[in-house]
Amino acid sequence: xxxxxENLDDLGLxxxxxxxxxxxxxxxxxxxxxxxxxxxxxKVVSAEPVIGYLHTGVEKECETRTYHQVFSLVDRLxxxxxxxxxxxxxxxxxxxxxxxxxxRAQTIRLILLELSRIxxxxxxxxxxxxxxxxxxxxxxxFAEREKILDxxxxxxxxxxxxxxxxxxxxxxxxxxxxxxxxxxxxKNFPTTWQDLDNLLTNNYIWCERLKGVAIMxxxxxxxxxxxxxxxRGAGVPYDIRKIYPYLHYDEYHFxxxxxxxxxxxxxxLVRLEEMRQSASLVEQGLAKLKPGPVITDxxxxxxxxxxxxxxxxxxxxxxxxxxxxxIHPPAGELYQMVESARGELGYYLVSDGSNKPYRLRVRSPxxxxxxxxxxxxxxxxxxxxxxxIASVDPILGDVDx
Numbered sequence: 001x002x003x004x005x006e007n008l009d010d011l012g013l014x015x016x017x018x019x020x021x022x023x024x025x026x027x028x029x030x031x032x033x034x035x036x037x038x039x040x041x042x043k044v045v046s047a048e049p050v051i052g053y054l055h056t057g058v059e060k061e062c063e064t065r066t067y068h069q070v071f072s073l074v075d076r077l078x079x080x081x082x083x084x085x086x087x088x089x090x091x092x093x094x095x096x097x098x099x100x101x102x103x104r105a106q107t108i109r110l111i112l113l114e115l116s117r118i119x120x121x122x123x124x125x126x127x128x129x130x131x132x133x134x135x136x137x138x139x140x141x142f143a144e145r146e147k148i149l150d151x152x153x154x155x156x157x158x159x160x161x162x163x164x165x166x167x168x169x170x171x172x173x174x175x176x177x178x179x180x181x182x183x184x185x186x187k188n189f190p191t192t193w194q195d196l197d198n199l200l201t202n203n204y205i206w207c208e209r210l211k212g213v214a215i216m217x218x219x220x221x222x223x224x225x226x227x228x229x230x231x232r233g234a235g236v237p238y239d240i241r242k243i244y245p246y247l248h249y250d251e252y253h254f255x256x257x258x259x260x261x262x263x264x265x266x267x268x269l270v271r272l273e274e275m276r277q278s279a280s281l282v283e284q285g286l287a288k289l290k291p292g293p294v295i296t297d298x299x300x301x302x303x304x305x306x307x308x309x310x311x312x313x314x315x316x317x318x319x320x321x322x323x324x325x326x327i328h329p330p331a332g333e334l335y336q337m338v339e340s341a342r343g344e345l346g347y348y349l350v351s352d353g354s355n356k357p358y359r360l361r362v363r364s365p366x367x368x369x370x371x372x373x374x375x376x377x378x379x380x381x382x383x384x385x386x387x388x389i390a391s392v393d394p395i396l397g398d399v400d401x
Contacts, residue, residue, distance in 0.1 A: 016040075020382075035389070047373060055400040066326030070089060070360070074089050080341070082163070087109060126140070169295030220372065229270045242256060257270050327355065337363070342398070348362075369393070
């Protein structure tokens with residue numbers, strides 16, 4: 001830390017300016033984010049986000065892997081919404097290859113995506129409350145999130161990263177207990193949701209700390225390309241699931257929650273209501289589940305069933321080629337986007353006809369949300385900085401890539 005007294009007259013401030021590093025080793029920065037703050041007492045004069053502490057070069061790593069191997073890399077980007085990353089990449093390749101995903105696989109994908117959205121928002125509410133010394137809310141949220149991770153574990157054996165997406169469908173069908181266990185979760189979830197609502201929505205401390213903090217109006221969101229709950233908290237009902245439907249979202253009934261205050265409290269209300277809408281989508285998805293295949297029958301894309309391997313030499317050849325080389329999408333390029341828990345998640349994919357992506361570029365929703373902090377933090381108190389960072393819900397693995 002150091003002090004300087006430069007340009008105090010221009011800033012309309014009196015006293016010494018203190019330079020303070022918040023992070024990157026600090027739990028309230030939601031990862032390894034560093035904010036270079038300049039303070040006049042407790043008041044923020046300027047804030048400069050510094051990123052790169054979690055840079056893994058995933059985009060370049062993906063260009064050295066076959067298309068099937070990319071799945072285990074991309075779901076570590078937004079490590080709280082891995083299924084959204086997998087869906088964005090899988091649908092990009094499927095569009096490029098003109099592969100039709102079976103109906104049952106699309107419904108399963110939707111169910112997993114909405115469950116992932118709920119557990120991501122639960123983490124956000126729990127950790128944001130913990131930063132304001134509300135440990136009870138943290139316990140409520142993580143106990144409920146654990147039930148969703150149990151569903152993922154039963155499905156795939158993994159908890160945070162189910163990694164069940166494949167080009168053309170899913171790696172395997174739902175486990176026998178999944179539907180009933182999900183219904184049991186949905187039956188109890190409204191009670192937990194109401195508990196969170198009672199604990200926070202009209203809580204004096206919660207309201208005092210969030211209302212009027214980090215206001216990001218429509219124009220500011222447009223300037224910085226903010227999406228997701230940040231944009232919807234400013235009153236813009238922009239949601240990829242409605243504007244550019246995928247997985248037959250246009251056949252489901254759900255609302256896009258919005259608020260007009262554009263502050264941290266508005267973003268909280270949006271995420272709280274989004275969890276209810278996601279629970280409704282999961283319930284509708286379970287009702288739409290029909291028997292059928294969960295992966296395409298194109299043998300140049302998907303591994304043949306085991307029962308074919310003992311009867312068909314052609315199936316053995318396809319299996320060998322897919323395992324040793326992978327798929328070969330036609331040359332071309334496209335951009336595919338989905339609605340993650342944080343906003344618009346897009347994948348720009350370029351294929352040169354080989355078995356590896358020629359170029360893969362991820363449009364992260366968290367990146368602009370970190371960048372906009374430098375615009376909204378000046379004028380707030382130091383204690384508000386923690387609230388502002390939490391309100392945009394950044395994931396630094398997604399920011400740094």
